[in-house]
Amino acid sequence: MKIIGISGKLYFNKDNQAIMQTHERIRKTFMKYDDITCLTILPTECVDYDALEEGVDEINTEKMDAVLDKCDAFVIPGGSYCFKYDEYIINYAIKNDKPLLAICAGFQSFCSLFAKDRTKFDMCETKKLPNHVGTDAHQYKHKVVVKDNTLLKSIVGKNEMNVNSVHNDVVDFELKDAIINAYADDGIVEGAEYPNKKFILALQWHPEILLDEDSNKILDEFINRIRW
Numbered sequence: 001m002k003i004i005g006i007s008g009k010l011y012f013n014k015d016n017q018a019i020m021q022t023h024e025r026i027r028k029t030f031m032k033y034d035d036i037t038c039l040t041i042l043p044t045e046c047v048d049y050d051a052l053e054e055g056v057d058e059i060n061t062e063k064m065d066a067v068l069d070k071c072d073a074f075v076i077p078g079g080s081y082c083f084k085y086d087e088y089i090i091n092y093a094i095k096n097d098k099p100l101l102a103i104c105a106g107f108q109s110f111c112s113l114f115a116k117d118r119t120k121f122d123m124c125e126t127k128k129l130p131n132h133v134g135t136d137a138h139q140y141k142h143k144v145v146v147k148d149n150t151l152l153k154s155i156v157g158k159n160e161m162n163v164n165s166v167h168n169d170v171v172d173f174e175l176k177d178a179i180i181n182a183y184a185d186d187g188i189v190e191g192a193e194y195p196n197k198k199f200i201l202a203l204q205w206h207p208e209i210l211l212d213e214d215s216n217k218i219l220d221e222f223i224n225r226i227r228w
Contacts, residue, residue, distance in 0.1 A: 005071035009079035018050040029208040073099040076106030099199035110202035114178035141165035144190040150181035163205035199225035
């Protein structure tokens with residue numbers, strides 16, 4: 001049995017209580033694989049995450065590594081907040097060559113980590129571009145151009161693909177070490193990856209919701225790399 005560690009995301013329930021949770025869509029997506037189970041990775045510090053500015057949290061590395069060491073792969077899902085523990089998980093996955101899939105806000109955390117200028121990205125400064133802000137993640141919103149000689153291209157096997165889009169923040173800056181693998185037709189970065197690893201892939205769109213042919217190729221290949 002392989003374990004996928006899913007980064008917990010901060011939300012508020014109907015009683016306005018702060019909850020660290022796993023997206024139900026993410027859980028259901030991976031529970032369809034018989035040899036896969038999941039756990040939620042929670043922050044290590046006894047602080048109020050709903051009162052923190054994004055990215056200023058601290059990490060007890062001993063506690064965090066105790067959980068990450070038990071995982072065979074990782075998912076950094078979408079959400080409204082990005083914290084340092086997301087970046088810590090990404091770095092851990094790369095260092096230990098464990099598969100990682102980062103989605104939407106997870107993609108933005110990935111790109112922020114590898115930005116040439118780390119001061120350029122700020123999730124508090126939203127850029128609501130009409131071609132990217134959507135309300136129905138089950139529908140196509142725009143196309144992306146997939147770059148040659150990338151992991152993404154090897155998976156989908158095509159130069160263009162349709163994707164959904166429900167994000168307010170955008171990545172429009174250069175990366176270092178990581179490779180950009182997909183752009184929207186307006187130049188916004190839509191995908192990135194880390195080279196020479198088993199599977200380190202970050203996507204701005206939501207394949208776990210769209211679940212079309214290309215999405216299933218990506219998700220299936222993620223699982224295949226976990227099984228290696």
